[in-house]
Amino acid sequence: MNEEIGYENLLSFEEKWGNKYxxxxxxxxxxxxxxxxxxxxxxxxxxxxxxxxxxEGMHCQIRKIIKS
Structure with a gap:
């Protein structure tokens, strides 16, 4: 993916989900x-x-288990 395709995808997201988010x-x-x-x-x-x-999320979960 390049910057142009990324921007097109951002515009598609904004069009589809902009009202909800x-x-x-x-x-x-x-x-x-x-x-x-x-x-x-x-x-x-x-x-x-x-x-x-x-x-990092997985490491956070492992740290929680280790501390308990």
């Missing part, structure tokens, strides 16, 4: 310049960026 849609639209920097990275780096949050 107006704050998210507005935030993403208003901050597209910052969000689009994601596309400056190579595919491998982008995968690491967007998989970091689920990994």
């Amino acid at each position: 107006p704050l998210a849609a507005k935030s993403w639209m208003d901050n597209w310049t910052n969000l689009s920097t994601f596309f400056e990275y190579e595919d491998q780096v982008r995968k690491i960026i967007y998989t970091t949050n689920p990994i």
